[in-house]
Amino acid sequence: xxxxxxxxxxxxxxxxxxxxxxxxxxxxxxxxxxxxxxxxxxxxxxxxxxxxxxxxxxxxxxxxxxxxxxxxxxxxxxxxxxxxxxxxxxxxxxxxxxxxxxxxxxxxxxxxxxxxxxxxxxxxxxxxxxxxxxxxxxxxxxxxxxxxxxxxxxxxxxxxxxxxxxxxxxxxxxxxxxxxxxxxxxxxxxxxxxxxxxxx
Amino acid sequence: xxxxxxxxxxxxxxxxxxxxxxxxxxxxxxxxxxxxxxxxxxxxxxxxxxxxxxxxxxxxxxxxxxxxxxxxxxxxxxxxxxxxxxxxxxxxxxxxxxxxxxxxxxxxxxxxxxxxxxxxxxxxxxxxxxxxxxxxxxxxxxxxxxxxxxxxxxxxxxxxxxxxxxxxxxxxxxxxxxxxxxxxxxxxxxxxxxxxxxxxxxxxxxxxxxxxxxxxxxxxxxxxxxxxxxxxxxxxxxxxxxxxxxxxxxxxxxxxxxxxxxxxxxxxxxxxxxxxxxxxxxxxxxxxxxxxxxxxxxxxxxxxxxxxxxxxxxxxxxxxxxxxxx
Numbered sequence: 001x002x003x004x005x006x007x008x009x010x011x012x013x014x015x016x017x018x019x020x021x022x023x024x025x026x027x028x029x030x031x032x033x034x035x036x037x038x039x040x041x042x043x044x045x046x047x048x049x050x051x052x053x054x055x056x057x058x059x060x061x062x063x064x065x066x067x068x069x070x071x072x073x074x075x076x077x078x079x080x081x082x083x084x085x086x087x088x089x090x091x092x093x094x095x096x097x098x099x100x101x102x103x104x105x106x107x108x109x110x111x112x113x114x115x116x117x118x119x120x121x122x123x124x125x126x127x128x129x130x131x132x133x134x135x136x137x138x139x140x141x142x143x144x145x146x147x148x149x150x151x152x153x154x155x156x157x158x159x160x161x162x163x164x165x166x167x168x169x170x171x172x173x174x175x176x177x178x179x180x181x182x183x184x185x186x187x188x189x190x191x192x193x194x195x196x197x198x199x200x
Numbered sequence: 201x202x203x204x205x206x207x208x209x210x211x212x213x214x215x216x217x218x219x220x221x222x223x224x225x226x227x228x229x230x231x232x233x234x235x236x237x238x239x240x241x242x243x244x245x246x247x248x249x250x251x252x253x254x255x256x257x258x259x260x261x262x263x264x265x266x267x268x269x270x271x272x273x274x275x276x277x278x279x280x281x282x283x284x285x286x287x288x289x290x291x292x293x294x295x296x297x298x299x300x301x302x303x304x305x306x307x308x309x310x311x312x313x314x315x316x317x318x319x320x321x322x323x324x325x326x327x328x329x330x331x332x333x334x335x336x337x338x339x340x341x342x343x344x345x346x347x348x349x350x351x352x353x354x355x356x357x358x359x360x361x362x363x364x365x366x367x368x369x370x371x372x373x374x375x376x377x378x379x380x381x382x383x384x385x386x387x388x389x390x391x392x393x394x395x396x397x398x399x400x401x402x403x404x405x406x407x408x409x410x411x412x413x414x415x416x417x418x419x420x421x422x423x424x425x426x427x428x429x430x431x432x433x434x435x436x437x438x439x440x441x442x443x444x445x446x447x448x449x450x451x452x453x454x455x456x457x458x459x460x461x462x463x464x465x466x467x468x469x470x471x472x473x474x475x476x477x478x479x480x481x482x483x484x485x486x487x488x489x490x491x492x493x494x495x496x497x498x499x500x501x502x503x504x505x506x507x508x509x510x511x512x513x514x515x516x517x518x519x520x521x522x523x524x525x526x
Contacts, residue, residue: 022421023418023419023420023421024420024421025393025420025421093397096396096397097393097394097395097396097397098392098395098396098397098398098399098420098421098422098426099392099393099420099421099422100397100421101421121397121398122319122320122321122396122397122398122399123397123398123423124423124425124426126423126425127423127425127426
């Protein structure tokens with residue numbers, strides 16, 4: 001099962017819903033990994049939606065791409081990473097019109113980055129549907145060196161840029177599409193608690 | 201919420217003004233311009249803001265909200281444009297018949313319940329009749345920042361097209377006028393179709409027009425947060441009713457032609473307000489006890505709150521007894 005119920009947290013932490021078909025002329029669906037399952041569920045609710053849908057999918061090792069293609073969306077793109085798909089997403093958003101429905105599903109890193117780009121394109125964040133599926137790994141920003149570390153799965157973790165030991169916070173930045181990581185042993189260097197997998 | 205301390209309590213604070221110009225624009229609409237009596241400058245306002253004008257109509261105090269339609273950057277003069285409503289409660293008639301250049305009046309600090317969303321990539325304005333007023337200020341504001349906008353303005357006839365000439369002369373490529381008497385209507389479906397992502401629509405006009413725009417946009421897949429609307433509801437007359445004000449320890453009667461808010465003000469009860477049109481939520485008052493039926497006319501209370509709360513600026517009551525927390 002790819003669904004995970006996040007425990008309640010501070011207000012800053014993003015919350016996710018369940019994708020539902022909405023009226024619109026064009027449906028932009030951006031997903032990674034197990035997010036594909038949410039697209040399959042969406043299509044089951046309204047298969048006609050796919051005739052005007054553009055799916056941008058980053059499999060991250062998942063084998064669900066063929067099943068998405070079989071939904072026969074108007075456009076289908078598969079790429080190795082969000083960065084690889086970024087220029088395509090930018091191009092699609094730049095020429096998109098009001099009446100476009102946006103569906104984001106998969107890991108928090110994917111949802112967050114796509115959300116950021118949609119907001120920058122002018123959509124209100126409340127109008128963008130999201131559904132979390134798959135890994136609970138996070139995209140973290142080191143508040144000290146500002147470097148971003150993708151797919152963080154343990155708390156604490158080492159910043160991939162400056163090497164500091166960072167505590168994983170629920171404090172989230174919509175602008176950066178990242179959670180904030182703060183040095184955990186600043187007062188007592190070297191006194192680092194044992195790494196624990198997130199939500200384990 | 202801004203953390204900055206508020207120096208003036210908007211809405212409640214008044215500015216003493218002198219009427220500096222009265223310009224009749226057509227058979228129904230007249231512009232009134234105000235200058236400060238203390239010689240200072242007005243605060244700049246954000247386009248879409250309104251002011252509440254205090255009128256002393258032969259002993260009856262009338263307070264009507266009007267959109268500020270002058271250039272927001274002009275701190276010398278504030279202007280409103282008032283449409284005469286012969287069937288109304290008398291505020292607009294008072295303005296038209298009694299207010300002359302040189303008159304001393306009071307107006308409130310500006311309050312904005314219909315502001316531009318400056319994150320928008322494009323602003324589409326839809327005006328019906330006198331609903332043009334907030335857009336006059338918005339256009340002035342956006343022109344200064346090279347904003348991307350267009351106006352679709354529906355008027356009854358050429359003669360009643362308030363500011364039509366000024367608008368079409370200054371912005372011939374951005375202003376579209378539709379004349380009712382020539383059976384011209386805004387083709388909303390076409391207009392909504394193909395607007396770039398990040399477009400915001402602003403609509404000001406009759407209730408039916410506002411609902412039409414919200415509904416059409418929702419059907420076309422627009423998020424409701426991309427549609428901004430402003431409608432002032434004038435308090436409607438109704439049967440007189442009695443109300444007990446618990447905090448003030450008073451029982452008052454609300455007359456046929458006044459609102460509950462106006463009745464409280466007449467009795468010297470300090471009741472909060474901002475828009476006086478059921479939109480802003482400032483006058484929200486808890487109902488302590490009631491035996492009867494409410495006539496809710498506001499756009500503020502959620503259905504489940506109605507009856508537990510009342511908006512005294514526009515809503516009324518019919519029944520045996522009403523007690524409110526004021």
